[in-house]
């Protein structure tokens with residue numbers, strides 16, 4: 001791969017001249033590549049590469065980091081593969097990633113499949129860099145994704161208390177406007193960072209004109225905000241293309257899509273990340289280093 005990976009920027013062992021070369025990517029706009037490694041749904045039966053145990057999650061994140069991911073979006077599982085919000089499990093994976101992937105941004109999911117109500121924020125005291133927050137309810141393939149107003153306020157408050165930056169997961173158009181309102185009310189911090197999610201059955205379909213509208217509205221209402229987009233299943237790659245072209249940040253990973261293409265399963269999270277990293281050049285972009293990603297998202301430098 002011809003782009004500096006996250007690791008290149010922290011590789012103390014590289015000779016000085018190599019390091020300069022790696023630190024001087026083409027004059028292009030960095031793209032933060034998020035890897036969503038596990039999620040709540042996919043199981044080994046769907047793709048044996050889905051990381052479930054703590055060791056598997058750390059190893060899979062590390063390979064994705066080497067391939068160019070600077071942000072990991074994290075759900076954790078029980079040993080029987082069922083989703084959980086168990087803070088102990090989050091703590092173990094967080095420690096492993098911090099040790100093996102220096103500088104990588106760690107984002108916990110507060111998604112609804114891994115617990116109910118207040119449980120969903122029960123690990124925020126661990127102080128990850130970021131956590132996901134959905135600013136409304138919508139239908140999922142076989143359930144209602146419940147995010148009532150009082151739960152949103154509670155999760156936002158926990159994030160404020162523990163200096164965790166929210167990533168707003170917008171599964172539907174109204175969620176964008178609710179995030180803007182909450183930022184104006186001081187419930188959410190500025191600048192906002194929004195992930196537009198496309199292709200969840202029964203929620204927003206993957207439509208480029210909708211993404212363009214959302215991005216235009218976000219720029220109009222919150223010019224300092226940053227944004228990313230994710231496509232679920234077969235929409236993953238096309239949304240990556242749109243996002244690179246429109247100047248946003250990309251998400252990939254087995255949580256959203258267990259396949260590489262119509263003919264085969266993805267070999268790993270790293271394979272999906274490497275594909276996005278390689279695509280960056282086509283749009284005059286490069287994969288953001290962890291330092292660049294932290295600066296773009298106004299996060300604290302890595303410890």
Ligand code: ZN
Nearest residue numbers: 039109111255
């Ligand atoms: Zn997730």
